[in-house]
Amino acid sequence: MPSSLNYQGLAAIVLATSLGTPLLLWGSLNSSVAFYLRDQTNDQRELPRKGAITTIESFDENAIVTLHPHQWKSKLVVTLKVRTISILTFIGTKTDLIKIKNSENSFEQVxxxxxxxxxxxxxxxxxxxxxxxxxxxxxxxxxxxxxxxxSYTIKLSNKELVTIDGQTILSDTTNNLAADALQATNRLRRLMGDALPLNAIANIPSAAPEATITGVKGQVTSLRKGMASWYGPGFHGRLTANGERYNQNGLTAAHKNLPFGTRVRVTNLNNGRSITVRINDRGPYASGRIIDLSKGAARVIGLMGSGIAPVQIEILARLK
Structure with missing residues (x-):
């Protein structure tokens, strides 16, 4: 499933931050961040309700950044979203979680x-x-x-904003700090003003080129095989994981960890038909599937009727 899927029935504290003023709200977690680490879905917990504030008069409707604290593997973690898109996850400790659970004070105080x-x-x-x-x-x-x-530092006008260092990661982590840093930067550039994405990290040492986009148009840098699926009507017009609007008729796809913008040639092994798509979303999360195509791409390679099919994917440009 693509990352835009909603997980109903989960609950969380939502901490909205507007110009430095913390605002604590309880509510349904309509846009889950459970996919940000691959096994998080099985170990997400509701934080305690003790002292929770249910109404906030000073809420700033113009704030575009929100913080979402929740439990993961007995730790307190906080996911930062910009315009509802998950960007960064800050990883805390067991002690942090214990402080919240055992305190007699409100969460806002603790x-x-x-x-x-x-x-x-x-x-x-x-x-x-x-x-x-x-x-x-x-x-x-x-x-x-x-x-x-x-580590890698994201900057605003040459001033440090945040360091990607293992304790702060991309919300849907690639398990590669350089790749996490580059993707987080490009999501911020798009969501904060629609700037074009960067292709590489500045001053990266020659011994660590893992975040440099390589490969030229048409040149295959990797080849994989597996099952493909497609998604469409229920997600049309909604935000994809990279912040753009999903167009079910476009030639795009969701992949678990390939960098956004990567071009991938997908061949249906049942009929030999091929299509080149651009990665702009996350998924699929069904076991055994390696790529989730848009409706338009699925139509071209004859995947509409069967819903799933064995495919070969050739990565035309990727992170080393």
Missing amino acids: QANIDVMNRAKAVAKHLNEVSHNEQFNSENITISTNAKDK
Whole structure:
């Protein structure tokens, strides 16, 4: 399934941050972030309701960044979303979660002393501030490498915003810090002002080229085989994982971890028909499937009737 699928029935605390003011709300988790780590869905827990605030008079309807704390593998984690799209996940500790569960104070009081919450709030504050600045240009969102500790820093106008270092990762992580950093940067560039994506991380050492886009048009850099499916009407017009609107008639596809913008040639092994698609979404999450095609792409290679089929995918440009 693509990442735009809603998970009903889960509950979470939603912490909206507007210009640095924390706002605590309880509500249904309509747009799940359960897919951000591959096995998270089986270990997501509702945070305690003790002291939860149910009404907020000072809520800023213009805030575009929200924070979503929840439990993962006995740890407190916080996912940052921009315009409902998951961008970053900050990973806390078991101790953080214990503080919340055992405290007699409200969550709003306790979270002020929790490092993972403060890290996430600082990033949300900066993003919300620049979103109100008419002079801000999202082309000034950049990424560079820190060679000493093998981390990556996302910057706003050459000032540090956040470091991708294993404790802060892409929400639907690729399990590669360089790839996480580049994808997170490009999502922010698009969602904060529709700037064009970057193709590489600045000043990346020659010994670590994993985040540099390689391959030329038509040149195959990798070949895989597996089952393909397709998705369409229920998702048409909704936001994909990279922040654009899904067009079921376009030639796009969802993949679990290939970088957004990667071109992939898909061949239906039942009939030999091929189509080249662009990766712009996440999925599929059904066992045994390697790619989820748009309705338009599925029609071209004769996948509409069967729903699934064995395919060969050739990656024409990818992360090394």
